[in-house]
Amino acid sequence: METSIGALIAASAARFGEKTALVVDDRRFSFAELDRLSSSVATRLQQRGYGQGTTVSLYAPNSPEWIIAYYGILKAGCVVNPLNPMLTGPEAAFVVRDCGAAVIFGLGDKLQMLRPLLGEGGPVMVSFQGSADSIEAFTDWSEDPVDLALQLDQDRLGEISTIGYTSGTTGKPKGAMLTHRAILLNVAMTATLHRRTEADTVVSALPLSHVYGNVVMQCAMAYGMTLILHSTFQAEAVLRSIDTYRATLFEGVPTMYLYLLDFPDFHSYDLSSLTRCTVGGQTMPVAKMREVETRFGAPLLELWGMTELGGLGTTHALLGERRLGSIGLPLPCMQARIVANTDPSQALPPGEVGELALKGPLTMQGYLNRPDATAETMDAEGFLHTGDLAYMDNDGYIYVVDRLKDMIITGGFNIYPAELESVLCEHPAVAMAAVVGVADPLKGELAKAFVVLAQGQSVSEQELLEFCRTRLAAYKVPRLVAFVDDLPKTGSGKILRRALR
Numbered sequence: 001m002e003t004s005i006g007a008l009i010a011a012s013a014a015r016f017g018e019k020t021a022l023v024v025d026d027r028r029f030s031f032a033e034l035d036r037l038s039s040s041v042a043t044r045l046q047q048r049g050y051g052q053g054t055t056v057s058l059y060a061p062n063s064p065e066w067i068i069a070y071y072g073i074l075k076a077g078c079v080v081n082p083l084n085p086m087l088t089g090p091e092a093a094f095v096v097r098d099c100g101a102a103v104i105f106g107l108g109d110k111l112q113m114l115r116p117l118l119g120e121g122g123p124v125m126v127s128f129q130g131s132a133d134s135i136e137a138f139t140d141w142s143e144d145p146v147d148l149a150l151q152l153d154q155d156r157l158g159e160i161s162t163i164g165y166t167s168g169t170t171g172k173p174k175g176a177m178l179t180h181r182a183i184l185l186n187v188a189m190t191a192t193l194h195r196r197t198e199a200d201t202v203v204s205a206l207p208l209s210h211v212y213g214n215v216v217m218q219c220a221m222a223y224g225m226t227l228i229l230h231s232t233f234q235a236e237a238v239l240r241s242i243d244t245y246r247a248t249l250f251e252g253v254p255t256m257y258l259y260l261l262d263f264p265d266f267h268s269y270d271l272s273s274l275t276r277c278t279v280g281g282q283t284m285p286v287a288k289m290r291e292v293e294t295r296f297g298a299p300l301l302e303l304w305g306m307t308e309l310g311g312l313g314t315t316h317a318l319l320g321e322r323r324l325g326s327i328g329l330p331l332p333c334m335q336a337r338i339v340a341n342t343d344p345s346q347a348l349p350p351g352e353v354g355e356l357a358l359k360g361p362l363t364m365q366g367y368l369n370r371p372d373a374t375a376e377t378m379d380a381e382g383f384l385h386t387g388d389l390a391y392m393d394n395d396g397y398i399y400v401v402d403r404l405k406d407m408i409i410t411g412g413f414n415i416y417p418a419e420l421e422s423v424l425c426e427h428p429a430v431a432m433a434a435v436v437g438v439a440d441p442l443k444g445e446l447a448k449a450f451v452v453l454a455q456g457q458s459v460s461e462q463e464l465l466e467f468c469r470t471r472l473a474a475y476k477v478p479r480l481v482a483f484v485d486d487l488p489k490t491g492s493g494k495i496l497r498r499a500l501r
Contacts, residue, residue, distance in 0.1 A: 001188050004156035004180050006042070006075035008187075008222050009035050016198065016224045023245070024064050024229045034068060034221070039146040041072025045103070048124070052077040055099045055163060057123070059083040059092055059106035059114070062208050062231045065128040065138055067217065069105040070208070072142075074161060074180075077154070078103075081163045081175075082209040085110070086491035091173075093117040099163050099175050099368060111135050157181040163368055164211065164307045175368035178310040182362045186311035187218040189331045193317040194249075194278065194301065198224030202249040203241045205230035205256065210492040212280055215311035216251050225249075233493060235259045239269040246273040250296075253493040254284035255432065257292050262431045262454050266295070274298040276318055280305060282494045283400055283418040285425035286325045302327050304400060308364045308377070308384055314398055326397040327390075334360035337383065338392055341404070344385060353401050356390040357383040389416065406497055408437035408445045413475045415447055417497065420478060423471045424449060427464060429457035434487050435478060436500045448480040450500055452487060 002008045012021070013035035022029040029037075050056065056073045058080065060066050073080045081099045083092055083106075093114055096104060101123050104111060108127035115125065115134065124136070131137035161180040165173040190196070196219050204227065206213030220227035228241045233256055242250055257279060260266065274296055279289070280303040292300050303315035304327035314336070316328035330336040338354040340346040348354045363384045366374035378384050389401040402416040409415070417435035424433035431454040437445035451464065461481040468477045488499035 001184050004074065004154065005161050005183055005218075006038075006071060006077070006156075008184070008218070009038055009071045010075075012221055012224065019198075019224065020226050021221060022064060022067065022227050022229060024062070024231070027064060029064055031221075031224070034064075034071065036146065037068045037142045038071035038075055040142045040144045041069055042075035043146050044141045044144050045072065045076035045078060050076060050078055050102055052159075054078045054103070055081050055101045057081040057083055057096050057099070057101040057104040057106075058209065059085065059087075059104055059110050060128055061085045061107070062205070062213075062229055063128060064229075065105075065142075066208050067221075068142055069126075069138070071221075073105075077156070079160050079163060081165075082214070083165070084209050084491045085207065089113040089117050095165050095173060095175070096123060099165075105138065108132055108135060157184070160365065162310065164310070166307050174370050174373050176308045176310075176364040177366055177368055178364050182310045182364070183218070185333060186309065186331070186362055187215060187222055189333065190215055190312050190315065191219045191223050193315055193320075193331070194219075194276065195318045196220075196223050196225060196249070200225040200248045201228060201245050202226070202251060203228045203230070203238060203245070203247045204251050205233035205238060206251060206253070206493075207491050210281075211305055211307055211309070211311045212251075212253070212492065215305070233259070235263040236265070239263065239266065239271070242271050242274065243269040248273055248275045249277065250274060251278045253281035254279060254288070255282075255487070255489055255493045255495060257284070258288060258425075258432045261288065261291055261295065264455055271296050271298075276301055278303055278315075280312075280327075281492055283402070283422070285422035287422070287426040289324045300324070304328070304388075304398070306386060308386075309358070309362045310364070311362070313358050313362065313386075323393075323397050326393075326399050328398065329396055330358065330398070331360075331362065334358050334362060335383075336392075336396075336398060338390060338398075339383075339385070344379060348391075350392050350394045353389055353391045355404060356386045356388045356398065356400070358386065359383045406436075408435075408447050410437075410440070410445050410447065410475060411443040415476050417447070420447060420449065420468070420472065420476060423468055424451060424464065424478075426471070427459065427467050429453055429459040430464075431455070431457075432487055432495075434495045434497060434500055436497050438480065438501070446479040447476070448482065449478040450482050450484050450487060452484060 016031040021031040108129040111125045162178040163175040305312040420435040432452040488496040
């Protein structure tokens with residue numbers, strides 16, 4: 001394992017040289033080229049006085065420039081702050097001020113939007129799209145001569161490398177502080193468990209700003225894989241990439257797979273090169289997972305992670321037993337326990353549902369400037385309380401039931417939306433489903449289902465409810481059904497239940 005994230009791409013350039021590391025649209029970059037360009041960015045940062053302790057934000061969708069800037073920031077010894085490109089101007093401005101970013105790399109229109117919000121004397125702004133008033137051009141930064149004195153051999157493992165912000169669904173977003181060690185160890189273990197090597201070509205449309213997309217990118221860069229990167233997810237484009245580049249690995253969130261399964265010309269593309277796929281970010285109906293394995297012709301490895309871990313916390317190993325519906329086992333360096341909601345210090349036995357908690361070197365150092373929030377999330381033993389309801393089986397495999405905040409309580413009974421969504425998706429006419437709680441004066445909450453039908457399919461509300469009644473206890477059956485054309489999603493493709501509420 002390297003001693004810093006910045007040294008990772010330099011080591012790969014030494015090993016893999018002119019091999020193609022990255023393909024975005026019709027642009028190709030070798031490992032050596034990414035290393036040279038990111039060193040130029042690092043040189044410019046250091047020449048401008050930005051180094052250890054300086055935070056630098058990235059505010060753009062997937063692109064080669066994002067990756068070059070990312071490694072340049074870390075080579076310079078700075079701390080990287082990846083911003084979700086879907087954040088509005090005020091949301092992004094809050095994060096930039098909160099983390100004290102001195103420089104922002106991003107798209108010109110986003111930077112133009114931020115400029116008046118941050119005021120005079122704000123961060124230096126560098127655009128991937130060329131210069132403008134008070135905004136510098138990225139090409140001027142990435143084509144600078146490299147300073148040979150640039151030091152990449154420093155041991156930064158214990159230093160903060162990343163400040164990743166939570167989505168802020170229950171208030172202002174919080175900045176999780178992650179060390180170089182946490183990120184590099186996550187990448188090394190993910191690659192080992194999934195058997196990622198230089199023989200692999202991976203297709204991904206996961207946002208690089210999201211921990212899942214970041215680990216996919218880092219594994220490709222560290223282990224000599226070729227990354228076919230999409231700026232946004234489009235089913236046909238992804239299928240074409242898998243076919244054209246003979247990809248061995250596709251990685252995505254559940255909604256991506258649901259769109260791919262529902263794509264009318266799915267069978268026109270040859271996916272036989274795939275040797276495995278991964279899915280994470282949200283629970284996925286088991287019926288749809290089985291369909292993916294059948295139609296893609298490859299095993300589907302479910303994984304689970306979060307911002308506060310800098311990537312994965314659990315996964316299935318490629319050469320181990322797979323249990324569909326389970327998020328697998330904790331990474332070998334991590335401990336996991338299920339704790340009671342009423343008493344977080346009480347570990348629950350196998351089969352009982354409680355909150356998933358993890359401890360180990362992947363966990364964050366805390367939330368930036370938020371000791372109160374840190375104390376609420378990390379207990380005295382060092383366990384990170386995830387907010388996910390889950391249970392373990394007798395062999396230690398973990399099954400996520402739902403998010404604690406998404407649980408519906410109707411007439412005193414607990415209902416887990418993911419269970420209802422899984423049943424709804426078993427119906428052949430259903431492509432996607434999401435369930436949320438709506439207020440009810442008598443029972444407190446009722447379960448309402450939002451359903452997207454599969455291409456060319458039809459089903460009535462009554463037929464769906466009857467289907468559910470044969471598979472769910474009476475109190476779990478949705479009381480309301482709305483048929484919709486699509487479901488709201490986050491930038492990483494997860495279904496956004498709070499928007500449905």
